[in-house]
Structures are given as structure tokens and as C-alpha cells.
Amino acid sequence: MLLRAGVASDRGLVRQTNEDSFLVRTGLYAVCDGMGGARGGEVASQMACQALLGLEPPEVDEERLREAIAAANEAIVKRSLAEAHLAGMGTTLTVAVAGEGGFLIGHVGDSRAYLLHDGKLQQLTADHSWVGEMLRRGEITEAEAAIHPHRSIITRALGTDTSVQPDLFFVPFGPGDRLLLCSDGLSGMVSDEDIAELLGLPEDPQGVAEALVRAAVAAGGEDNVTVVVVVGQEQEETTEEAGQSASGSEADDILLGPLDRGAEQVAQSRTRRPLMAWQRLRGASTGGQPTPGPEAAEVAGRLPRATFTRRRVIVAAIVIVAIVVLLGGFVAFNSSVYYVGTYEGMVALYQGLPGSVLGIELSSVVEIGEVPYESLAPYLKERVDAHDLLSKEQGRAFLKTLGTLQ
Known part of the structure; x- marks a missing residue:
């Protein structure tokens, strides 16, 4: 059986940076969702993906995967303690390692793994989150969990403790099946029903991955969103094109991302825009226009002083009213938050x-x-x-x- 993969990532419409990371290599796939202010989340998720590069499918068992996850956790903890600006960083991790007849799944946090088999979608992983645990205990419904204000509080992550307890299990996988790994930027914005429909599209895995990300962004894009889609095909059904990953790289290549780590450039362009606009306005007021000559100054000097006085009074009154209105609105807002x-x-x-x-x-x-x-x-x-x-x-x-x- 041949495995084909597609991957897509987007920072969304709210976040200024993309703290998600992914790993795509033949037989080895992972999604990590970082957290931890400044650049900490981005660093933690990258470190977790990089720590998995030593795994060599299909010669990976539960013990070897557990050791790799523990090593990633230890590396993140040590770096967060050594570098003050990275203190408190952490990341989720959902990884799939191909083996005989299926995938070995490793999971920490609230990123997810799904399996589409015979048109039916199954969530493979359990969310390690406070809301997820309440849901499993039957204390809240799925509808309540979807809108709970603290659904992003996770109870397990890499980098938040010196020890980590991953969920490890095996999932059968065959031709025609589709595996999805995703950050909560997808599962938190797109329903399982819509995920199933998009995951089942008759497209190559790259097209499916991009469609899923577009859906999450269109739904509001409240978080970074990253997806990896893996499709199983019979060997005789494939072509030379199918022997490549959906991103266009050879099957043996390693994709480590996301591909849009351009947050700094975006931030700079956004901070410059107001200044550039102001400069254009300032230039438009004088540049290329004749400056007032003495005749204009003389005419201005002959205007009745009362006109300027009345205007000043009117302007002052408008300013005072505006200040009162703004203060009233501010006080009301301040008391409501x-x-x-x-x-x-x-x-x-x-x-x-x-x-x-x-x-x-x-x-x-x-x-x-x-x-x-x-x-x-x-x-x-x-x-x-x-x-x-x-x-x-x-x-x-x-x-x-x-x-x-x-």
C-alpha cells in the first residue's frame, strides 16, 4: 500500500503568528499546537516535531515512540528553564507512525486524529482538556463543550511538566482510508459532519488539506489551523504522480513547517501602514502645491476677528461634548468588563x-x-x-x- 499525504497550515484571522508546526515524511506524520507567549509556542511545537525525526518507520513500537515523546518533553522543559523569554512554553503533539497494517498513534493535548473509513468519521484521540474530561464524565453535552469559555484549557502538554503521559494505541489502516491529524483550529471551528464531508472529497490529499483549512478560516479563523491528510492507495492503482506527496515533493522528502512563518514581516507591514498613510496625507497638503503667498496672507489678515472667535467657541463646545460622550461610554464599558x-x-x-x-x-x-x-x-x-x-x-x-x- 502506498501512502500519500497533503498538508496545509494558516495562522487564521485573529492570531498574529502561527504557533502550529507539522511534520510530514513517508510513514511519519505529526501536528503540534504550541503555546506560551512571545515566540515560545512556535519554538515548542517546532522542537516537538524535530524530536520525532529520529523515528524510522516501520521499525517503531510503543516503547520507542514513548521514548521519543519523553525526549521531546525533556528538551522543551530544559530550554524553557534556560531561556527566560521562553518560560512556560509548551505544545500539544499528535503523531502517526506507519506500521504493518496501520498506524501507531501518539497523543498529548487537544490536537486530534480522525479516521475516515467507509465514509464514516471516527475521532481516534481523546482531548486532554478540562472540557474534554467533563464531557467524558457526562457533566456537559457536546453542544455545551463546543461553546464552553474554557475549552482551550488543556490538562496535558509537552513542556509543562518534567514527565509526560502520552496516549499510545494502534489503528488499522487500509486502501481507501483517510487519516487526518489537525490542531484545534480546525476541530474548534468546523463540525465533525463538515470535516467528514470535506475529508471524503474525491481530491488528492493536498486538495483536501487545503479545503479543510479554508473551511476553518471561513468559519472565523479564531486560531491557527494545521491539518495533515494521509490517504492509503493500492500499489497498482498509483502512478508516477501518485508516488509524490501532494505538496509536490518526493515521497522521501521531509516537510517540517508551517510554510508561512512570515509573522514578523506581516507585523512590520501593519505597523508601517499608518505612518505611510500619514506621510502621504502630509505630502498631499503641501507637496506639489503652491505655498500661500503674501496676497493670501493679507486677505487672511483682513478677516474679521469675531469670525475666528466664534469658530473657536464652536470647536471648543464640540470637543467638550465629544469628551463627555467618550468618557461616559468609557465608564460604561469599563464597568462591564x-x-x-x-x-x-x-x-x-x-x-x-x-x-x-x-x-x-x-x-x-x-x-x-x-x-x-x-x-x-x-x-x-x-x-x-x-x-x-x-x-x-x-x-x-x-x-x-x-x-x-x-
Whole structure:
């Protein structure tokens, strides 16, 4: 049986960088979703994929895969401790290693592996997330899990602890089957029904991968999205073209990505645009136009002073009204938002915006949790430090969630 693969990745419509990584090599496929501020998530996901390069399918058993995942975890932990700007970084990992009659799957986190067999989609992996565990315990429904405000809180990841416990299992795979590895940027935006429909398209794996990513972006693109699609074909059905990966590289080549690590250039272009626009406006006001001569200045000097006075009064009144309206709107908005921070070493819920203006704090504590900040896992500290704006209900739910994770 010949394996053909396609891969696609996109940073989405919200994120400024792509912290996902993937690995595609004949018989070895992986998707990692990094986390950890600055460039930490990107570094962690890349390190995890690179740590798998020593695996040589099909001579890989559970013990060898477990060792490779443990080595990746150890490397990420050591680097995060050694480099302060990478502190708290981590990543999910979902890897598929081809063997006799199927794939050996290794899984940590909330990225996913799916199998499409005889037109039916099966989720192979279990999400290592707080919401996923509640779902498995029957405490919430799938519909509630899909919109839960803390569905992104994961309970297992590489790099967040000195030890890691991956799920390892074997999945039969034959001609006509399709394997999908994806970050939660796909599963969080596209329903399983739509994933099944797109995964079953009569296209090559690259076309399917791109269609899945487009669907996630079209649905809102709230997160980075990365997919790897693997298709099994009978050897006699293949052609020379089929002997290549869907990206156009030879089957023995290694694809390690994503391919669009252009976040810095994008960020620079975005920060320059306002300046360039201002320069164009400034040039349009004087450049290429005659400067006012003495006649114009003389005419201006003869205008009645009362005209300028009235205009100044009108402008001042408009400015005052605008300031009052803006202040009223700001006060109303500030009282409607909340965020999670710390108070005397404890995780707490604040009302208002983080920070201060002219020495006046814009927020105040409304509820102090029962969990010490220092007891949190690094990825949870990151969420607290981010000061993301929440509703009051979301903030309280987060405090409650932290209590259950201790």
C-alpha cells in the first residue's frame, strides 16, 4: 500500500503568528499546537516535531515512540528553564507512525486524529482538556463543550511538566482510508459532519488539506489551523504522480513547517501602514502645491476677528461634548468588563480594564479565588498573566475551574 499525504497550515484571522508546526515524511506524520507567549509556542511545537525525526518507520513500537515523546518533553522543559523569554512554553503533539497494517498513534493535548473509513468519521484521540474530561464524565453535552469559555484549557502538554503521559494505541489502516491529524483550529471551528464531508472529497490529499483549512478560516479563523491528510492507495492503482506527496515533493522528502512563518514581516507591514498613510496625507497638503503667498496672507489678515472667535467657541463646545460622550461610554464599558489577575498571591477576578491612567487604577477586585498563583501550571499562569477581557460569568467560571484542577 502506498501512502500519500497533503498538508496545509494558516495562522487564521485573529492570531498574529502561527504557533502550529507539522511534520510530514513517508510513514511519519505529526501536528503540534504550541503555546506560551512571545515566540515560545512556535519554538515548542517546532522542537516537538524535530524530536520525532529520529523515528524510522516501520521499525517503531510503543516503547520507542514513548521514548521519543519523553525526549521531546525533556528538551522543551530544559530550554524553557534556560531561556527566560521562553518560560512556560509548551505544545500539544499528535503523531502517526506507519506500521504493518496501520498506524501507531501518539497523543498529548487537544490536537486530534480522525479516521475516515467507509465514509464514516471516527475521532481516534481523546482531548486532554478540562472540557474534554467533563464531557467524558457526562457533566456537559457536546453542544455545551463546543461553546464552553474554557475549552482551550488543556490538562496535558509537552513542556509543562518534567514527565509526560502520552496516549499510545494502534489503528488499522487500509486502501481507501483517510487519516487526518489537525490542531484545534480546525476541530474548534468546523463540525465533525463538515470535516467528514470535506475529508471524503474525491481530491488528492493536498486538495483536501487545503479545503479543510479554508473551511476553518471561513468559519472565523479564531486560531491557527494545521491539518495533515494521509490517504492509503493500492500499489497498482498509483502512478508516477501518485508516488509524490501532494505538496509536490518526493515521497522521501521531509516537510517540517508551517510554510508561512512570515509573522514578523506581516507585523512590520501593519505597523508601517499608518505612518505611510500619514506621510502621504502630509505630502498631499503641501507637496506639489503652491505655498500661500503674501496676497493670501493679507486677505487672511483682513478677516474679521469675531469670525475666528466664534469658530473657536464652536470647536471648543464640540470637543467638550465629544469628551463627555467618550468618557461616559468609557465608564460604561469599563464597568462591564472583567479579567483574571492576582491579589496578594491569590488568583482573583477584577472588574474593569487592567492598568491605570494618571495614577488612577481602572479596575478593582470583586472576587478572590482559593488558588495561589504560584501553584498553577505554567500554561495556566500564562492565561492569568494575559489579562484577557471576560464577562463576569466567564471570570467566575475560570476561578472555579482552577479550583477543580488543583
